[in-house]
Amino acid sequence: MAKVKGAVVINTENCKGCGLCIYACPTDTLGFSKEINSKGFNYSEMVQDECIACVSCALVCPDAVITVYRMKKDKAV
Amino acid sequence: MSEMLLMKGNEAMAEAAIRAGSEGYFAYPITPQSEVAEYMAREAPKHGTVFLQAESELAAINMLYGAAGAGFKVWTSSSSPGISLMQEGISYIAGAMLPCVIVNVNRGGPGLGTIQPSQGDYFQTVKGGGHGDYRLITLAPSTVQEIADYMSLAFDLAWKYRNPAMILMDGALGQMMEKVQFKPYTDPGRDFSWSTRGKKEDRESNFITSLFIKPEEMEQVNLQLQRTYREIEKNEVRYETYEIDDADLVFVAYGLSARIASKVMHILRNKGLKVGLVKPVTLWPYPYKILHDLADRVKGFFVMELNAGQMVEDVRLGVNGKKEVGFYGRMGGMIYSPEEVAEKVEAFARKIGM
Amino acid sequence: MGITVSLENMDKIYERPKTLKDQVMHYCPGCGHGVAHRLVMEIVAELGIQEKTIGIAPVGCSVFAYYYMDIDMQEAAHGRACAVATGVKRMMPDHYVFTYQGDGDLAAIGTNETIHACNRGENITIVFVNNAVYGMTGGQMAPTTLIGQITTTCPSGREQVANGYPIRMSELVAQLPGTTYVERVAVNTPARVRKAKKALTKAFKSQELKKGTSFIEIVSNCPSNWKMTPVESNKWLDENMLPYYPLGLYKDEISGE
Numbered sequence: 001m002a003k004v005k006g007a008v009v010i011n012t013e014n015c016k017g018c019g020l021c022i023y024a025c026p027t028d029t030l031g032f033s034k035e036i037n038s039k040g041f042n043y044s045e046m047v048q049d050e051c052i053a054c055v056s057c058a059l060v061c062p063d064a065v066i067t068v069y070r071m072k073k074d075k076a077v
Numbered sequence: 078m079s080e081m082l083l084m085k086g087n088e089a090m091a092e093a094a095i096r097a098g099s100e101g102y103f104a105y106p107i108t109p110q111s112e113v114a115e116y117m118a119r120e121a122p123k124h125g126t127v128f129l130q131a132e133s134e135l136a137a138i139n140m141l142y143g144a145a146g147a148g149f150k151v152w153t154s155s156s157s158p159g160i161s162l163m164q165e166g167i168s169y170i171a172g173a174m175l176p177c178v179i180v181n182v183n184r185g186g187p188g189l190g191t192i193q194p195s196q197g198d199y200f201q202t203v204k205g206g207g208h209g210d211y212r213l214i215t216l217a218p219s220t221v222q223e224i225a226d227y228m229s230l231a232f233d234l235a236w237k238y239r240n241p242a243m244i245l246m247d248g249a250l251g252q253m254m255e256k257v258q259f260k261p262y263t264d265p266g267r268d269f270s271w272s273t274r275g276k277k278e279d280r281e282s283n284f285i286t287s288l289f290i291k292p293e294e295m296e297q298v299n300l301q302l303q304r305t306y307r308e309i310e311k312n313e314v315r316y317e318t319y320e321i322d323d324a325d326l327v328f329v330a331y332g333l334s335a336r337i338a339s340k341v342m343h344i345l346r347n348k349g350l351k352v353g354l355v356k357p358v359t360l361w362p363y364p365y366k367i368l369h370d371l372a373d374r375v376k377g378f379f380v381m382e383l384n385a386g387q388m389v390e391d392v393r394l395g396v397n398g399k400k401e402v403g404f405y406g407r408m409g410g411m412i413y414s415p416e417e418v419a420e421k422v423e424a425f426a427r428k429i430g431m
Numbered sequence: 432m433g434i435t436v437s438l439e440n441m442d443k444i445y446e447r448p449k450t451l452k453d454q455v456m457h458y459c460p461g462c463g464h465g466v467a468h469r470l471v472m473e474i475v476a477e478l479g480i481q482e483k484t485i486g487i488a489p490v491g492c493s494v495f496a497y498y499y500m501d502i503d504m505q506e507a508a509h510g511r512a513c514a515v516a517t518g519v520k521r522m523m524p525d526h527y528v529f530t531y532q533g534d535g536d537l538a539a540i541g542t543n544e545t546i547h548a549c550n551r552g553e554n555i556t557i558v559f560v561n562n563a564v565y566g567m568t569g570g571q572m573a574p575t576t577l578i579g580q581i582t583t584t585c586p587s588g589r590e591q592v593a594n595g596y597p598i599r600m601s602e603l604v605a606q607l608p609g610t611t612y613v614e615r616v617a618v619n620t621p622a623r624v625r626k627a628k629k630a631l632t633k634a635f636k637s638q639e640l641k642k643g644t645s646f647i648e649i650v651s652n653c654p655s656n657w658k659m660t661p662v663e664s665n666k667w668l669d670e671n672m673l674p675y676y677p678l679g680l681y682k683d684e685i686s687g688e
């Protein structure tokens with residue numbers, strides 16, 4: 001079965017850098033940013049293009065700042 | 078006019094609430110006013126009014142908070158120990174600006190006290206009771222007819238100002254059988270656009286709260302409350318006067334004491350002492366002005382209360398040192414006889430040189 | 432710098448529910464309250480009941496829930512949420528009414544209101560966030576604090592002789608004939624969040640049956656007062672909370688319908 005391809009968009013400004021999404025991600029797609037947001041948090045961001053759109057990160061995110069996308073079926077490689 | 082009925086004070090209260098279109102009643106039984114809950118349990122369902130016996134007065138007052146917060150016309154009743162338990166909720170209700178009616182059928186305290194009538198809860202009612210700077214519109218009936226009349230008035234004032242209203246009476250009035258006539262009632266119309274009846278798409282969500290963490294905001298809320306209180310003080314002071322035109326001495330008494338005061342007046346007038354009576358109807362806002370005005374032309378005031386002297390402090394505020402204010406009280410459920418009071422008044426009259 | 436991935440040809444499959452206001456919640460990083468709020472609001476959105484849902488906020492860290500949940504709400508006095516909810520529901524029996532309460536609120540100061548609402552079978556949903564501590568007031572002992580757990584008011588660990596036992600509310604209310612659905616869930620892993628959402632959905636829908644109270648206990652964390660990182664707190668929850676507060680269904684009288 002072809003691997004599902006996905007991506008996440010994180011509202012980094014509202015991310016509190018708790019790291020729960022990073023811990024929950026099964027593909028190590030997410031990591032802490034080097035920069036900090038205006039509230040002083042090292043936010044979460046995609047660090048590699050391995051997302052499988054499993055939504056795990058969004059499910060555990062207490063601040064509901066993650067949006068998850070999945071490649072349309074017919075476009076899947 | 079509707080027909081004349083013979084009813085107990087407690088039952089007239091409940092009937093009046095139903096006729097005033099109350100939509101819900103939440104309460105916990107306590108003597109001397111358990112008949113109210115019993116009456117509501119029996120009659121409320123016939124009028125589509127919600128009745129619920131709560132697990133405590135604490136729960137009852139918070140049920141009232143919820144129901145009033147949803148914009149319904151609701152009330153509760155209890156007696157002193159139960160009203161004490163409600164103080165937390167009353168403070169929240171005042172803070173959240175919720176209209177509702179609370180009846181206190183005052184019994185003797187402190188503590189579990191006695192089930193006999195008392196006026197010992199005056200301070201609690203008009204000087205606070207719960208925490209924070211708030212006021213309860215307070216009505217004090219002295220007849221069964223007034224219990225009925227003030228019930229609808231209490232609802233209307235509560236809704237007009239979005240402020241809780243209390244009816245403060247005592248066990249004797251609750252048990253008293255008297256003639257009563259229920260005047261036809263029309264609701265003046267109520268705005269409950271602020272209430273929680275479900276967020277509609279065309280408006281922001283409503284919330285009921287008394288929490289304002291920022292002191293700047295909390296002060297604004299307090300100022301808003303104070304503006305409301307000044308409005309109420311301006312518009313809603315109510316009292317009745319009896320034979321004050323030629324009076325040299327003026328009684329000030331409310332509720333059961335006002336009834337006894339009129340008997341004392343009779344005794345003393347027969348003895349040639351010209352006494353009149355001011356009967357406050359609203360204990361808050363208090364009728365200071367009439368007392369202040371009378372102080373210029375009468376020789377003295379005499380306050381009788383079924384407590385150690387509570388309202389007398391407000392009378393002294395009104396009189397403002399212009400004349401002597403005498404006091405006589407009984408406590409613990411004991412009631413003075415008119416003769417007993419008359420003797421005290423005569424002594425007081427002599428003392429002030431009348 | 433993180434990487435940027437093109438969203439071309441991609442479908443949005445998950446986003447923040449519209450019923451959650453566009454507000455940053457005041458909760459500490461990693462706090463389970465945020466997840467619990469989001470789940471409740473997802474359900475309200477998915478069931479299409481925003482216009483018919485009234486929430487009751489407690490006193491506790493979630494006291495400001497009404498700033499985040501885009502529904503009509505009332506803020507109750509500490510512990511009185513179930514009584515307030517009763518008042519609302521009795522007046523509007525066809526609305527969905529829920530309380531959202533912490534352990535101090537629901538199981539200490541408000542135990543009486545909780546038990547009696549459940550015993551009357553009020554048709555409300557009780558969302559109980561058990562984080563074994565008083566979060567808002569700075570980490571004092573809660574009725575659900577575990578034996579041996581250190582808090583600011585049991586600095587050498589909760590001791591049964593002095594403080595009694597941690598109270599298991601789901602087990603307790605499941606005993607009452609008034610409850611119709613009782614489940615204990617957690618929100619510290621993706622799978623558990625999915626399960627929690629199922630339970631909450633069922634709880635809210637059960638109000639339509641008018642058969643009694645639905646009670647969902649969410650075992651949650653308090654990284655700040657537990658003095659752990661969010662990830663550590665979720666592990667601690669697994670290892671310490673769950674053995675004493677087993678997840679699972681405690682009562683279900685609605686599935687057969």
Ligand SMILES: Cc1ncc(C[n+]2csc(CCOP(=O)(O)OP(=O)(O)O)c2C)c(N)n1
Pocket residue numbers: 490491492493509532533534535536537560562564565566567568573
């Ligand atoms: C009558 C009263 N007593 C005490 C408090 C102080 N207080 C506020 S929140 C709280 C405990 C909150 O703990 P919990 O219910 O577990 O909620 P959490 O913050 O953990 O989510 C206390 C004791 C109060 N607000 N009112």
Ligand code: SF4
Pocket residue numbers: 006007008024025026027028029030050051052053054055056057058068
């Ligand atoms: S959707 Fe799944 S794979 Fe993608 S970032 Fe989130 S957790 Fe990782």
Ligand code: SF4
Pocket residue numbers: 010014015016017018019020021022043044057060061062063064065066461
């Ligand atoms: S879980 Fe949410 S708040 Fe926490 S780091 Fe990830 S995106 Fe940020």
Ligand code: SF4
Pocket residue numbers: 457458459461462463464492562566567652653654655656
């Ligand atoms: S104190 Fe604890 S419960 Fe409160 S917001 Fe912070 S982590 Fe959450």
Ligand SMILES: [Mg+2]
Pocket residue numbers: 533534535560561562563564565566573
């Ligand atoms: Mg807690």
